[in-house]
Amino acid sequence: MNALPYDFTALPNARQASESEKWNQYPSDTIPMWVADSDYAVAPEITAALQQRLQHPVLGYGKTSEKLKKLIVERAAQKYHWQIKPEWICFIPGVVGGLNIARAIMGEPGSQAITAKPVYPHLINGAPLLGQGMQFYPMLNQQTKNQKWRYTPDFEALKATLTAQTRMLMICNPHNPVGTVYHADELANFAAIAEANDLLICSDDIHADFVLDTEAVYRPIASLSPAVSQRTITLMAASKTFNIAGLNCAFAIIENPDIRTAFVSQVKGLVGGVNILGLIATEAAYEYGDDWHQAQLTHLRENAHYCYARINAMPLLSMNALEATYLAWVDASKLNALLASQPIKDAYHYLLHYKVAVSNGEAFGVPSFIRLNLATDRATLQAGLDRIEAAVMALMNGADEQLT
Numbered sequence: 001m002n003a004l005p006y007d008f009t010a011l012p013n014a015r016q017a018s019e020s021e022k023w024n025q026y027p028s029d030t031i032p033m034w035v036a037d038s039d040y041a042v043a044p045e046i047t048a049a050l051q052q053r054l055q056h057p058v059l060g061y062g063k064t065s066e067k068l069k070k071l072i073v074e075r076a077a078q079k080y081h082w083q084i085k086p087e088w089i090c091f092i093p094g095v096v097g098g099l100n101i102a103r104a105i106m107g108e109p110g111s112q113a114i115t116a117k118p119v120y121p122h123l124i125n126g127a128p129l130l131g132q133g134m135q136f137y138p139m140l141n142q143q144t145k146n147q148k149w150r151y152t153p154d155f156e157a158l159k160a161t162l163t164a165q166t167r168m169l170m171i172c173n174p175h176n177p178v179g180t181v182y183h184a185d186e187l188a189n190f191a192a193i194a195e196a197n198d199l200l201i202c203s204d205d206i207h208a209d210f211v212l213d214t215e216a217v218y219r220p221i222a223s224l225s226p227a228v229s230q231r232t233i234t235l236m237a238a239s240k241t242f243n244i245a246g247l248n249c250a251f252a253i254i255e256n257p258d259i260r261t262a263f264v265s266q267v268k269g270l271v272g273g274v275n276i277l278g279l280i281a282t283e284a285a286y287e288y289g290d291d292w293h294q295a296q297l298t299h300l301r302e303n304a305h306y307c308y309a310r311i312n313a314m315p316l317l318s319m320n321a322l323e324a325t326y327l328a329w330v331d332a333s334k335l336n337a338l339l340a341s342q343p344i345k346d347a348y349h350y351l352l353h354y355k356v357a358v359s360n361g362e363a364f365g366v367p368s369f370i371r372l373n374l375a376t377d378r379a380t381l382q383a384g385l386d387r388i389e390a391a392v393m394a395l396m397n398g399a400d401e402q403l404t
């Protein structure tokens with residue numbers, strides 16, 4: 001049995017009463033398997049650091065400590081074999097804000113950024129607000145030499161889509177929602193395309209610490225070479241890793257001084273300052289949280305295997321084994337095809353009837369898929385999958401009275 005402080009099998013009760021977006025968006029009898037927010041109590045060291053800080057009664061604007069920067073530098077070296085310097089680190093209240101600052105500094109209105117489809121929606125959503133455009137390349141589901149299926153970028157389509165207006169390549173590594181951890185040769189392909197076309201690279205690496213496949217290795221694209229680092233903005237945070245996303249603290253790592261100056265000059269105005277408690281929590285997480293994080297990874301690997309077996313045993317649904325993230329990208333195209341003749345036309349709305357809230361693939365650019373959040377205890381995951389299975393079987397058997 002797990003030692004109590006690191007128990008990922010017993011969830012804190014009553015998240016509905018904790019101002020949780022995940023648990024309050026849908027009716028209370030619906031199991032939430034949507035937003036990328038995990039259900040685990042944070043590491044006790046983080047709680048202790050926050051309680052200690054709250055002994056002081058003033059919560060004004062926060063100033064980042066040199067200690068936190070040092071922890072980030074050491075962690076990048078230890079975990080990602082990436083040598084960075086403290087002065088390259090720029091704090092921001094969230095990775096999404098960082099994506100939009102990158103967009104704001106990449107070029108004039110009318111500029112284009114290119115990214116994968118599907119992708120986390122906020123790599124796209126800000127573009128029209130800034131009068132900019134988005135271009136897309138597909139992710140191809142392909143079988144590798146060792147028989148695993150994984151989504152890989154269609155590099156030929158990427159190259160063919162670029163125009164004279166393309167200024168930035170936006171990648172998500174590991175990739176939300178498909179779970180791919182890019183191989184070194186894929187990162188080298190991205191880098192070569194960026195260099196040949198003089199593109200800024202913005203890499204959203206918020207899921208870097210969720211590599212579940214023990215054969216996969218996460219590498220930041222900026223670590224490929226000094227030249228790649230010079231054109232790259234890497235966005236990271238402790239927020240997903242340590243379940244502290246509500247505390248709004250993230251950071252960009254930017255070697256190039258011109259890009260960094262442009263980025264920093266936009267931070268206060270575009271996205272505001274960093275939450276003081278987020279800084280405290282991030283520091284405690286990086287200083288003391290590694291054992292907790294390793295225990296979480298063990299638990300997530302088990303949940304991912306369980307989900308993979310359950311989903312692929314169901315008719316109408318399928319998924320790849322997860323390389324990374326705690327988000328399963330599930331092909332629901334056969335389910336949607338059967339629903340086409342029903343009053344409810346898509347898997348997302350259909351599953352809501354069975355009281356399970358998943359993410360709609362449409363938000364990621366591919367409506368025939370759904371995304372499931374697995375970062376919960378086994379009992380909740382099992383209950384969610386039971387409801388999905390009941391929904392699928394009812395449709396298969398043509399006996400779905402819930403739709404009428």
Ligand SMILES: Cc1ncc(COP(=O)(O)O)c(C=O)c1O
Nearest residue numbers: 036094095096120176204206250
């Ligand atoms: C790829 C990716 N980037 C960014 C975010 C959100 O980052 P933040 O809360 O720091 O803005 C998420 C959250 O799900 C995500 O999956």
